[in-house]
Protein backbone atom coordinates (compact mmCIF):
# COMPACT_ATOMS: atom_id res chain seq x y z
CA UNK A 340 0.00 0.00 0.00
CA UNK A 341 1.04 3.58 -0.67
CA UNK A 342 -0.32 6.51 1.33
CA UNK A 343 0.08 10.07 0.08
CA UNK A 344 -0.66 12.56 2.85
CA UNK A 345 -0.30 16.18 3.86
CA UNK A 346 -1.23 17.44 0.38
CA UNK A 347 -4.09 19.47 -1.03
CA UNK A 348 -6.38 17.26 -3.12
CA UNK A 349 -8.60 18.20 -6.07
CA UNK A 350 -10.56 15.00 -6.66
CA UNK A 351 -12.45 16.25 -9.77
CA UNK A 352 -15.37 14.04 -8.69
CA UNK A 353 -18.95 14.94 -9.63
CA UNK A 354 -19.31 17.21 -6.60
CA UNK A 355 -15.93 18.92 -7.10
CA UNK A 356 -14.71 17.68 -3.69
CA UNK A 357 -11.41 19.21 -2.56
CA UNK A 358 -9.36 18.82 0.60
CA UNK A 359 -6.96 21.53 1.78
CA UNK A 360 -4.97 18.85 3.62
CA UNK A 361 -5.81 15.24 2.91
CA UNK A 362 -4.70 11.70 2.18
CA UNK A 363 -5.01 9.14 -0.60
CA UNK A 364 -4.56 5.41 -0.05
CA UNK A 365 -3.53 3.15 -2.92
CA UNK A 366 -3.52 -0.65 -2.88
CA UNK A 367 -2.13 -2.47 -5.93
CA UNK A 368 -3.48 -0.54 -8.92
CA UNK A 369 -6.56 0.99 -7.23
CA UNK A 370 -7.40 3.96 -5.05
CA UNK A 371 -8.97 2.60 -1.88
CA UNK A 372 -9.55 5.81 0.09
CA UNK A 373 -9.45 9.60 -0.34
CA UNK A 374 -10.21 11.89 2.57
CA UNK A 375 -9.33 14.91 4.72
CA UNK A 376 -6.56 14.99 7.31
CA UNK A 377 -3.84 12.41 7.91
CA UNK A 378 -4.24 8.67 7.29
CA UNK A 379 -5.09 6.80 10.48
CA UNK A 380 -4.65 3.18 9.45
CA UNK A 381 -1.82 0.67 9.29
CA UNK A 382 1.50 2.34 10.18
CA UNK A 383 3.60 -0.11 8.13
CA UNK A 384 2.59 1.34 4.74
CA UNK A 385 4.83 3.37 2.44
CA UNK A 386 4.06 7.03 3.07
CA UNK A 387 4.68 9.86 0.61
CA UNK A 388 5.07 13.29 2.20
CA UNK A 389 2.78 15.54 0.16
CA UNK A 390 3.24 18.76 2.09
CA UNK A 391 3.10 21.77 -0.24
CA UNK A 392 1.82 19.59 -3.07
CA UNK A 393 -1.48 19.26 -4.91
CA UNK A 394 -2.80 15.82 -5.85
CA UNK A 395 -5.00 15.60 -8.92
CA UNK A 396 -6.09 12.77 -11.18
CA UNK A 397 -3.40 11.97 -13.75
CA UNK A 398 -3.95 13.96 -16.95
CA UNK A 399 -5.44 12.26 -20.01
CA UNK A 400 -4.06 13.18 -23.42
CA UNK A 401 -6.82 12.74 -26.01
CA UNK A 402 -4.90 13.52 -29.22
CA UNK A 403 -1.32 13.00 -30.35
CA UNK A 404 0.84 11.80 -33.25
CA UNK A 405 3.89 10.45 -31.46
CA UNK A 406 5.87 9.72 -34.62
CA UNK A 407 5.99 13.49 -35.23
CA UNK A 408 8.58 13.87 -32.44
CA UNK A 409 11.07 12.88 -35.14
CA UNK A 410 9.94 15.74 -37.41
CA UNK A 411 9.73 18.77 -35.16
CA UNK A 412 10.58 22.26 -36.35
CA UNK A 413 9.50 21.91 -39.98
CA UNK A 414 7.15 24.28 -41.88
CA UNK A 415 7.29 26.93 -39.22
CA UNK A 416 5.09 29.54 -40.91
CA UNK A 417 2.54 27.28 -42.62
CA UNK A 418 -1.17 26.69 -42.18
CA UNK A 419 -2.28 23.05 -41.83
CA UNK A 420 -2.46 22.17 -45.54
CA UNK A 421 0.95 23.67 -46.41
CA UNK A 422 2.46 22.14 -43.29
CA UNK A 423 1.10 18.69 -44.22
CA UNK A 424 2.36 18.96 -47.80
CA UNK A 425 5.87 19.68 -46.56
CA UNK A 426 5.79 16.81 -44.07
CA UNK A 427 4.04 13.98 -45.95
CA UNK A 428 7.15 13.08 -48.02
CA UNK A 429 9.28 13.05 -44.85
CA UNK A 430 6.77 10.78 -43.09
CA UNK A 431 6.82 8.42 -46.09
CA UNK A 432 10.24 7.27 -44.79
CA UNK A 433 9.07 6.26 -41.28
CA UNK A 434 10.03 2.86 -39.93
CA UNK A 435 9.60 0.99 -36.67
CA UNK A 436 12.93 2.19 -35.24
CA UNK A 437 12.05 5.85 -35.83
CA UNK A 438 8.56 5.38 -34.41
CA UNK A 439 9.96 3.71 -31.27
CA UNK A 440 12.44 6.56 -30.72
CA UNK A 441 9.80 9.25 -31.33
CA UNK A 442 7.13 7.55 -29.22
CA UNK A 443 9.57 7.05 -26.33
CA UNK A 444 10.43 10.76 -26.40
CA UNK A 445 6.83 11.94 -26.69
CA UNK A 446 5.56 9.64 -23.94
CA UNK A 447 8.46 10.54 -21.63
CA UNK A 448 7.62 14.24 -22.05
CA UNK A 449 3.96 13.52 -21.36
CA UNK A 450 4.77 11.60 -18.16
CA UNK A 451 7.01 14.43 -16.94
CA UNK A 452 4.12 16.86 -17.42
CA UNK A 453 1.49 14.93 -15.48
CA UNK A 454 -0.02 12.64 -18.09
CA UNK A 455 -0.93 9.10 -17.04
CA UNK A 456 -3.02 8.04 -20.06
CA UNK A 457 -2.26 8.98 -23.64
CA UNK A 458 -3.85 8.28 -26.97
CA UNK A 459 -1.87 8.24 -30.18
CA UNK A 460 -3.29 8.73 -33.67
CA UNK A 461 -0.97 6.96 -36.08
CA UNK A 462 -2.06 7.25 -39.70
CA UNK A 463 1.10 6.91 -41.83
CA UNK A 464 2.05 3.29 -42.61
CA UNK A 465 4.71 3.17 -45.35
CA UNK A 466 5.06 -0.18 -47.09
CA UNK A 467 8.14 -1.94 -45.64
CA UNK A 468 8.03 0.36 -42.58
CA UNK A 469 7.65 -2.59 -40.20
CA UNK A 470 5.23 -3.02 -37.30
CA UNK A 471 4.75 0.63 -36.31
CA UNK A 472 1.89 0.07 -33.88
CA UNK A 473 3.82 -2.62 -32.01
CA UNK A 474 6.83 -0.25 -31.81
CA UNK A 475 4.84 2.48 -30.08
CA UNK A 476 3.01 0.06 -27.78
CA UNK A 477 6.41 -1.23 -26.68
CA UNK A 478 7.55 2.35 -25.99
CA UNK A 479 4.43 3.02 -23.87
CA UNK A 480 5.07 -0.12 -21.81
CA UNK A 481 8.70 0.95 -21.26
CA UNK A 482 7.78 4.49 -20.16
CA UNK A 483 4.86 3.08 -18.13
CA UNK A 484 1.86 5.01 -19.45
CA UNK A 485 -1.65 3.77 -20.07
CA UNK A 486 -1.98 3.86 -23.84
CA UNK A 487 -4.75 4.12 -26.44
CA UNK A 488 -3.17 3.86 -29.89
CA UNK A 489 -5.69 4.80 -32.57
CA UNK A 490 -5.11 2.83 -35.78
CA UNK A 491 -5.29 5.62 -38.35
CA UNK A 492 -5.46 5.37 -42.11
CA UNK A 493 -5.52 7.42 -45.33
CA UNK A 494 -6.82 6.17 -48.69
CA UNK A 495 -7.54 9.39 -50.61
CA UNK A 496 -4.44 10.68 -52.41
CA UNK A 497 -3.84 13.68 -54.65
CA UNK A 498 -4.78 11.76 -57.79
CA UNK A 499 -8.28 11.15 -56.31
CA UNK A 500 -8.76 14.71 -55.07
CA UNK A 501 -7.19 14.30 -51.62
CA UNK A 502 -4.26 16.16 -50.05
CA UNK A 503 -1.59 13.47 -49.40
CA UNK A 504 0.69 12.02 -52.09
CA UNK A 505 0.36 8.37 -53.15
CA UNK A 506 3.43 7.44 -51.11
CA UNK A 507 1.62 7.75 -47.76
CA UNK A 508 -1.86 6.32 -48.46
CA UNK A 509 -3.06 2.72 -48.17
CA UNK A 510 -5.52 0.68 -50.15
CA UNK A 511 -8.98 0.93 -48.51
CA UNK A 512 -9.44 -2.79 -47.88
CA UNK A 513 -5.87 -3.21 -46.69
CA UNK A 514 -6.34 -0.34 -44.19
CA UNK A 515 -9.53 -1.93 -42.85
CA UNK A 516 -7.90 -5.34 -42.55
CA UNK A 517 -4.88 -3.87 -40.73
CA UNK A 518 -7.23 -2.02 -38.37
CA UNK A 519 -9.11 -5.23 -37.55
CA UNK A 520 -5.76 -6.94 -37.02
CA UNK A 521 -4.66 -4.18 -34.57
CA UNK A 522 -7.83 -4.73 -32.51
CA UNK A 523 -7.32 -8.51 -32.49
CA UNK A 524 -3.68 -8.22 -31.43
CA UNK A 525 -3.70 -5.39 -28.91
CA UNK A 526 -7.16 -4.33 -27.66
CA UNK A 527 -7.72 -5.16 -23.99
CA UNK A 528 -11.36 -4.87 -22.89
CA UNK A 529 -10.72 -5.59 -19.19
CA UNK A 530 -11.12 -3.09 -16.32
CA UNK A 531 -7.80 -1.33 -15.79
CA UNK A 532 -6.52 -2.12 -19.29
CA UNK A 533 -3.12 -0.60 -20.12
CA UNK A 534 -3.72 -0.79 -23.90
CA UNK A 535 -6.88 -0.13 -25.87
CA UNK A 536 -7.19 0.41 -29.62
CA UNK A 537 -9.43 2.92 -31.40
CA UNK A 538 -10.36 3.08 -35.09
CA UNK A 539 -9.19 6.34 -36.61
CA UNK A 540 -9.26 7.24 -40.34
CA UNK A 541 -7.35 10.52 -40.58
CA UNK A 542 -9.45 13.42 -41.92
CA UNK A 543 -12.08 14.39 -44.53
CA UNK A 544 -9.42 15.46 -47.06
CA UNK A 545 -7.32 12.26 -46.82
CA UNK A 546 -9.94 9.51 -46.42
CA UNK A 547 -12.71 8.27 -48.73
CA UNK A 548 -16.33 8.20 -47.50
CA UNK A 549 -16.27 4.41 -47.91
CA UNK A 550 -13.35 4.01 -45.52
CA UNK A 551 -15.07 6.30 -42.99
CA UNK A 552 -18.32 4.30 -43.14
CA UNK A 553 -16.73 0.87 -43.07
CA UNK A 554 -14.36 1.89 -40.28
CA UNK A 555 -17.36 2.98 -38.19
CA UNK A 556 -19.08 -0.36 -38.84
CA UNK A 557 -15.91 -2.25 -37.88
CA UNK A 558 -15.45 -0.25 -34.67
CA UNK A 559 -19.04 -0.79 -33.59
CA UNK A 560 -18.94 -4.50 -34.37
CA UNK A 561 -15.79 -4.79 -32.24
CA UNK A 562 -16.96 -2.46 -29.46
CA UNK A 563 -14.01 -0.06 -29.83
CA UNK A 564 -14.08 3.71 -30.06
CA UNK A 565 -13.85 5.99 -33.09
CA UNK A 566 -11.50 8.93 -33.53
CA UNK A 567 -10.70 11.34 -36.37
CA UNK A 568 -9.74 14.95 -37.13
CA UNK A 569 -12.68 17.26 -37.83
CA UNK A 570 -13.37 20.95 -38.39
CA UNK A 571 -9.78 21.98 -37.73
CA UNK A 572 -9.37 24.75 -40.31
CA UNK A 573 -11.31 27.11 -42.58
CA UNK A 574 -9.68 25.35 -45.55
CA UNK A 575 -11.14 22.02 -44.44
CA UNK A 576 -14.57 23.61 -44.18
CA UNK A 577 -14.22 24.98 -47.74
CA UNK A 578 -13.11 21.53 -48.92
CA UNK A 579 -16.18 19.83 -47.37
CA UNK A 580 -18.56 22.41 -48.81
CA UNK A 581 -17.03 22.11 -52.26
CA UNK A 582 -16.69 18.30 -52.39
CA UNK A 583 -19.59 17.14 -50.21
CA UNK A 584 -21.90 20.19 -50.17
CA UNK A 585 -22.04 20.36 -46.38
CA UNK A 586 -20.14 21.35 -43.24
CA UNK A 587 -17.63 18.92 -41.69
CA UNK A 588 -20.03 18.03 -38.86
CA UNK A 589 -22.89 17.38 -41.33
CA UNK A 590 -20.47 15.20 -43.30
CA UNK A 591 -19.55 13.25 -40.16
CA UNK A 592 -23.22 12.79 -39.32
CA UNK A 593 -23.96 11.48 -42.81
CA UNK A 594 -21.22 8.86 -42.41
CA UNK A 595 -22.38 7.65 -38.99
CA UNK A 596 -19.54 9.46 -37.24
CA UNK A 597 -21.44 11.24 -34.45
CA UNK A 598 -22.18 9.42 -31.21
CA UNK A 599 -21.02 8.78 -27.66
CA UNK A 600 -18.43 6.30 -28.94
CA UNK A 601 -16.73 8.98 -31.09
CA UNK A 602 -14.29 11.74 -30.17
CA UNK A 603 -13.05 14.32 -32.67
CA UNK A 604 -9.74 16.16 -32.70
CA UNK A 605 -9.96 19.97 -32.87
CA UNK A 606 -13.61 20.93 -33.64
CA UNK A 607 -12.54 24.55 -34.08
CA UNK A 608 -14.88 25.70 -36.85
CA UNK A 609 -18.39 24.86 -35.63
CA UNK A 610 -21.64 26.71 -36.23
CA UNK A 611 -24.35 26.68 -33.51
CA UNK A 612 -26.09 23.72 -35.18
CA UNK A 613 -22.86 21.70 -35.11
CA UNK A 614 -22.27 22.49 -31.43
CA UNK A 615 -25.84 21.39 -30.61
CA UNK A 616 -25.34 18.16 -32.58
CA UNK A 617 -22.11 17.26 -30.79
CA UNK A 618 -23.81 17.91 -27.45
CA UNK A 619 -27.00 15.99 -28.26
CA UNK A 620 -25.11 12.95 -29.55
CA UNK A 621 -22.50 12.98 -26.77
CA UNK A 622 -19.70 13.20 -29.35
CA UNK A 623 -16.42 14.07 -27.63
CA UNK A 624 -13.87 16.73 -28.60
CA UNK A 625 -10.10 16.61 -28.16
CA UNK A 626 -9.23 20.29 -27.70
CA UNK A 627 -5.63 21.03 -28.77
CA UNK A 628 -5.03 24.69 -27.89
CA UNK A 629 -1.27 24.91 -28.53
CA UNK A 630 -1.46 23.14 -31.88
CA UNK A 631 -4.32 25.38 -32.96
CA UNK A 632 -2.12 28.33 -32.00
CA UNK A 633 1.00 27.04 -33.77
CA UNK A 634 -0.89 26.51 -37.06
CA UNK A 635 -3.09 29.58 -36.60
CA UNK A 636 -6.13 27.34 -37.04
CA UNK A 637 -8.52 29.30 -34.82
CA UNK A 638 -10.00 29.10 -31.33
CA UNK A 639 -12.36 26.21 -30.58
CA UNK A 640 -15.70 27.16 -28.93
CA UNK A 641 -15.01 25.20 -25.75
CA UNK A 642 -17.40 27.18 -23.53
CA UNK A 643 -20.26 26.53 -25.95
CA UNK A 644 -19.37 22.83 -26.25
CA UNK A 645 -19.35 22.45 -22.46
CA UNK A 646 -22.68 24.28 -22.20
CA UNK A 647 -24.07 21.88 -24.84
CA UNK A 648 -22.81 18.99 -22.62
CA UNK A 649 -20.35 17.57 -25.13
CA UNK A 650 -17.42 15.72 -23.48
CA UNK A 651 -14.26 17.83 -23.97
CA UNK A 652 -10.74 16.62 -23.26
CA UNK A 653 -7.29 18.13 -23.87
CA UNK A 654 -4.71 17.02 -26.40
CA UNK A 655 -1.16 18.13 -27.13
CA UNK A 656 -1.49 17.03 -30.80
CA UNK A 657 1.52 15.84 -32.79
CA UNK A 658 4.82 17.42 -31.89
CA UNK A 659 5.40 18.68 -35.42
CA UNK A 660 2.56 21.17 -34.82
CA UNK A 661 3.28 21.64 -31.11
CA UNK A 662 6.95 21.16 -30.44
CA UNK A 663 6.65 21.31 -26.62
CA UNK A 664 4.36 18.31 -26.17
CA UNK A 665 3.66 19.18 -22.51
CA UNK A 666 0.19 18.20 -21.36
CA UNK A 667 0.34 20.09 -18.05
CA UNK A 668 0.89 23.36 -19.92
CA UNK A 669 -2.28 22.77 -21.95
CA UNK A 670 -4.34 23.44 -18.81
CA UNK A 671 -3.21 27.05 -19.00
CA UNK A 672 -3.35 27.27 -22.79
CA UNK A 673 -6.96 26.02 -22.79
CA UNK A 674 -7.90 28.63 -20.22
CA UNK A 675 -6.19 31.42 -22.17
CA UNK A 676 -7.79 30.52 -25.49
CA UNK A 677 -11.26 30.17 -23.98
CA UNK A 678 -10.84 33.61 -22.42
CA UNK A 679 -9.48 35.20 -25.60
CA UNK A 680 -12.67 34.04 -27.27
CA UNK A 681 -15.20 34.58 -24.48
CA UNK A 682 -13.73 36.85 -21.80
CA UNK A 683 -12.33 36.07 -18.33
CA UNK A 684 -15.44 34.18 -17.17
CA UNK A 685 -15.32 31.77 -20.12
CA UNK A 686 -13.34 29.06 -18.30
CA UNK A 687 -12.27 28.69 -14.66
CA UNK A 688 -9.08 27.03 -13.44
CA UNK A 689 -11.17 24.13 -12.08
CA UNK A 690 -12.99 23.69 -15.39
CA UNK A 691 -9.64 23.59 -17.15
CA UNK A 692 -8.38 20.89 -14.76
CA UNK A 693 -11.61 18.94 -15.40
CA UNK A 694 -10.97 19.09 -19.18
CA UNK A 695 -7.53 17.58 -18.66
CA UNK A 696 -8.79 14.78 -16.39
CA UNK A 697 -12.46 13.73 -16.35
CA UNK A 698 -13.16 15.30 -19.75
CA UNK A 699 -10.42 13.16 -21.27
CA UNK A 700 -11.63 10.04 -19.47
CA UNK A 701 -15.12 10.62 -20.93
CA UNK A 702 -13.68 11.02 -24.45
CA UNK A 703 -11.97 7.63 -24.06
CA UNK A 704 -15.05 5.95 -22.58
CA UNK A 705 -13.24 5.35 -19.28
CA UNK A 706 -15.06 7.68 -16.86
CA UNK A 707 -15.75 4.70 -14.57
CA UNK A 708 -12.01 3.90 -14.29
CA UNK A 709 -10.09 7.18 -14.72
CA UNK A 710 -10.40 10.96 -14.48
CA UNK A 711 -11.11 11.50 -10.77
CA UNK A 712 -9.64 10.55 -7.40
CA UNK A 713 -12.26 8.27 -5.85
CA UNK A 714 -12.18 4.94 -4.05
CA UNK A 715 -12.47 2.11 -6.58
CA UNK A 716 -10.86 3.99 -9.46
CA UNK A 717 -7.47 3.20 -10.93
CA UNK A 718 -4.43 4.64 -9.15
CA UNK A 719 -3.44 7.20 -11.81
CA UNK A 720 -2.38 10.17 -9.69
CA UNK A 721 -0.29 13.31 -10.24
CA UNK A 722 1.29 14.90 -7.15
CA UNK A 723 2.37 18.38 -8.23
CA UNK A 724 5.06 20.10 -6.15
CA UNK A 725 3.98 23.71 -5.53
CA UNK A 726 6.73 24.55 -3.03
CA UNK A 727 9.06 26.26 -5.49
CA UNK A 728 9.54 29.72 -6.92
CA UNK A 729 6.85 29.32 -9.56
CA UNK A 730 3.96 28.67 -7.19
CA UNK A 731 4.90 29.66 -3.64
CA UNK A 732 2.45 32.06 -2.02
CA UNK A 733 -0.57 31.34 -4.25
CA UNK A 734 -3.20 30.35 -1.67
CA UNK A 735 -5.40 28.39 -4.08
CA UNK A 736 -3.44 25.32 -5.21
CA UNK A 737 -5.64 24.69 -8.28
CA UNK A 738 -5.07 28.29 -9.42
CA UNK A 739 -1.33 27.81 -8.79
CA UNK A 740 -1.30 24.69 -10.98
CA UNK A 741 -3.32 26.15 -13.87
CA UNK A 742 -2.28 29.83 -13.88
CA UNK A 743 1.30 29.20 -12.80
CA UNK A 744 4.25 27.77 -14.74
CA UNK A 745 4.47 24.02 -15.39
CA UNK A 746 4.78 22.44 -11.94
CA UNK A 747 7.32 19.69 -11.27
CA UNK A 748 5.95 16.33 -10.14
CA UNK A 749 6.88 14.93 -6.78
CA UNK A 750 5.20 11.69 -7.86
CA UNK A 751 3.27 10.31 -10.80
CA UNK A 752 1.51 7.01 -10.26
CA UNK A 753 0.22 5.06 -13.24
CA UNK A 754 -1.79 1.96 -12.36
CA UNK A 755 -0.24 2.23 -8.89
CA UNK A 756 3.35 2.29 -10.20
CA UNK A 757 5.71 5.24 -9.62
CA UNK A 758 6.62 6.44 -13.12
CA UNK A 759 7.95 9.87 -12.07
CA UNK A 760 9.58 10.63 -8.72
CA UNK A 761 11.02 13.99 -7.65
CA UNK A 762 10.70 15.37 -11.18
CA UNK A 763 12.53 12.50 -12.93
CA UNK A 764 11.35 9.40 -14.76
CA UNK A 765 12.01 6.25 -12.79
CA UNK A 766 11.29 3.89 -15.71
CA UNK A 767 13.51 5.06 -18.59
CA UNK A 768 16.66 7.08 -19.20
CA UNK A 769 15.67 10.42 -20.77
CA UNK A 770 19.14 11.25 -22.07
CA UNK A 771 19.35 7.91 -23.90
CA UNK A 772 15.89 8.60 -25.38
CA UNK A 773 16.94 12.10 -26.46
CA UNK A 774 20.03 10.62 -28.17
CA UNK A 775 17.97 8.06 -30.10
CA UNK A 776 15.46 10.73 -31.06
CA UNK A 777 18.16 13.07 -32.38
CA UNK A 778 19.60 10.24 -34.51
CA UNK A 779 16.15 9.33 -35.85
CA UNK A 780 15.37 12.96 -36.71
CA UNK A 781 18.76 13.44 -38.42
CA UNK A 782 18.21 10.27 -40.45
CA UNK A 783 14.83 11.48 -41.69
CA UNK A 784 16.11 14.94 -42.56
Ligand SMILES: [Zn+2]
Nearest residue numbers: 568604656657
Ligand atom coordinates in the same frame (compact mmCIF):
# COMPACT_ATOMS: atom_id res chain seq x y z
ZN1 LIG B 1 -3.79 15.73 -35.11
